[in-house]
Amino acid sequence: MEILDAILNVDPNYIIIGLLAFFFTLEQLLDNPFSFKKRGTHLLQNILFQIVFFAINLFFISILVYCIEWLNAHEIGLLFLFDIPFWIKLILSVMLFDFATYWLHRASHKVPLLWRLHRVHHSDTTMDSSTTFRFHPIELAIIYQGGNIVAAGIFGLDVTALAFYYFIVYIFFFLEHSNLNYPKWLNTTLGLIFVMPDHHRVHHHQEQFYTDSNFADIFIIWDRIFGTFKLIPTAQMNYGLIEFEEEKKQSFLYLMKSPFINIKRK
Numbered sequence: 690m691e692i693l694d695a696i697l698n699v700d701p702n703y704i705i706i707g708l709l710a711f712f713f714t715l716e717q718l719l720d721n722p723f724s725f726k727k728r729g730t731h732l733l734q735n736i737l738f739q740i741v742f743f744a745i746n747l748f749f750i751s752i753l754v755y756c757i758e759w760l761n762a763h764e765i766g767l768l769f770l771f772d773i774p775f776w777i778k779l780i781l782s783v784m785l786f787d788f789a790t791y792w793l794h795r796a797s798h799k800v801p802l803l804w805r806l807h808r809v810h811h812s813d814t815t816m817d818s819s820t821t822f823r824f825h826p827i828e829l830a831i832i833y834q835g836g837n838i839v840a841a842g843i844f845g846l847d848v849t850a851l852a853f854y855y856f857i858v859y860i861f862f863f864l865e866h867s868n869l870n871y872p873k874w875l876n877t878t879l880g881l882i883f884v885m886p887d888h889h890r891v892h893h894h895q896e897q898f899y900t901d902s903n904f905a906d907i908f909i910i911w912d913r914i915f916g917t918f919k920l921i922p923t924a925q926m927n928y929g930l931i932e933f934e935e936e937k938k939q940s941f942l943y944l945m946k947s948p949f950i951n952i953k954r955k
């Protein structure tokens with residue numbers, strides 16, 4: 690409990706800043722699988738998304754916490770039917786949050802309204818660690834926070850588990866998006882259970898056949914079980930969406946308004 694308390698008592702913004710600084714620095718020092726230019730401009734554009742999200746989430750996070758605590762107080766959800774040791778319940782809760790996010794993520798690729806928001810993340814043609822931030826704030830603050838509330842109501846998950854889930858998922862986000870060379874053996878070891886960078890790179894492939902795969906954030910087992918797992922060599926990757934290739938369509942302002950523009954998927 691002391692270790693968990695120490696982790697959860699750290700301001701999550703410090704964790705995010707630390708992870709960005711660590712992975713972005715490694716990208717500048719080490720060999721990269723993809724050669725990109727204008728890294729500073731790219732970093733700034735993506736950080737703007739995080740700043741806007743942080744500002745609006747100050748309001749939505751209070752709603753999230755209130756709703757989950759209300760559900761817990763009324764013992765709503767499947768896990769309340771069983772007497773489970775704390776640490777087992779915590780691990781199950783992280784898995785269930787990830788399971789719920791898998792389905793919401795999958796829906797974001799199939800439901801046109803959700804895709805208009807989610808395509809902002811897939812628009813990045815030069816993916817690196819800062820791509821972790823390239824989400825439309827409305828998608829994160831409303832769609833995914835709403836999904837967390839629904840998951841808490843179905844499974845009986847609490848705020849502590851959600852905070853721990855986000856601590857883990859942000860580590861995975863930076864691992865998955867960073868422009869770094871990772872050992873191939875990860876795919877055949879840890880990659881049997883967990884999402885590895887090569888898995889998520891497929892998800893950012895320009896071709897829709899590959900974009901609509903590997904939806905999990907932490908546990909790749911969801912994709913393996915439900916038939917959405919794909920893997921191709923890193924050398925064959927081509928990031929982004931064709932309809933966003935123009936430089937002007939990579940700007941923060943354009944991407945913020947893009948969900949409200951009718952852009953045909955190519």
